[in-house]
Amino acid sequence: MKLLRIGAPGAEVPAVLGEDGTPLSLSGLTADIDAAFFAAGGVDRARHALATGALPPINTNDGRIGAPVARPGKVVCVGLNYVDHAEETGAAVPERPVVFMKDPSTVVGPYDQVLIPRGSVKTDWEVELAVVIGREARYLAGPTEAAEHIAGYTISNDVSEREYQLEYSAQWDLGKSCETFNPMGPWLVTPDEIADPAMLGMRLAVNGETHQNGNTKNMIFGAEYLVWYLSQYMVLRPGDVINTGTPAGVALGLPGTPYLRAGDTVELAIDGLGTQRQTFINA
Structure with a gap:
């Protein structure tokens, strides 16, 4: 699974790549891909949502790709x-x-x-x-x-x-x-x-x-x-x-x-x- 964040700096949308390479939004699961996401089992939840086909395509007018992890602690x-x-x-x-x-x-x-x-x-x-x-x-x-x-x-x-x-x-x-x-x-x-x-x-x-x-x-x-x-x-x-x-x-x-x-x-x-x-x- 490939996790990423798309959008302007400070306004990135959490996403995962679908099988065809289409970015799919994780906004319904998490506010961001950050420490809280990982600590709460976010990777497993994202994998389950991807497998069920329940994720919508990303919706942003800014196609910039941000760092895949927001605000690393260190x-x-x-x-x-x-x-x-x-x-x-x-x-x-x-x-x-x-x-x-x-x-x-x-x-x-x-x-x-x-x-x-x-x-x-x-x-x-x-x-x-x-x-x-x-x-x-x-x-x-x-x-x-x-x-x-x-x-x-x-x-x-x-x-x-x-x-x-x-x-x-x-x-x-x-x-x-x-x-x-x-x-x-x-x-x-x-x-x-x-x-x-x-x-x-x-x-x-x-x-x-x-x-x-x-x-x-x-x-x-x-x-x-x-x-x-x-x-x-x-x-x-x-x-x-x-x-x-x-x-x-x-x-x-x-x-x-x-x-x-x-x-x-x-x-x-x-x-x-x-x-x-x-x-x-x-x-």
Whole structure:
């Protein structure tokens, strides 16, 4: 099942894709796809409504696709989670997940414009598999238990300002939390539609030139492991998002490759999860 939100920012309508790809409204079931939706068993209720054929077509004059999750409580990110990415940036392969937080207000739609911060000269791209939490996870017993707590998967572009991230502070958050720095979507795809989240091709191109061409099989720490690991240190709540890391091919690791400038277009995709496309403009 593919869940999405359609409409102007702040006025998105919750929806699910029908078998023919038609967006069907979930407004009769929920006000939004958010923490309350997941906590109240919204995914199962949406699946039942879809199966019964009771959902009407979406009714909105604005076809914009928003992020598939409204107002995540937190966005937890994992850095250096692909061996090739660690190597290209000159970092040691981590023995434990490298964890940092990203301001949840950075989350925007998959086709929205992204703002290059004022004075930025090193705005970079990162295609990532994102995990959305469906049930509260705290002190899970092991990675196998984590599957029960995952609502689904989607795409994140973990946009990063490298000068802010690596040169201004010992903390990464400054370079990760600039406004619009987390396009997400287009859909939240439930686990039953993903045969193996550890075997998904992922790609990213800038102005038509491919820079990232990886696969989640090369993650150092897999999605379920990360949910288990993080639950030992923080409570993961419904609607929280985990960005699981990026493969090689970012500007930081490609000497001579220019960072993003106003007018650049970034296109990214992950097998089974759809595509994104953003144009970058100056803040």
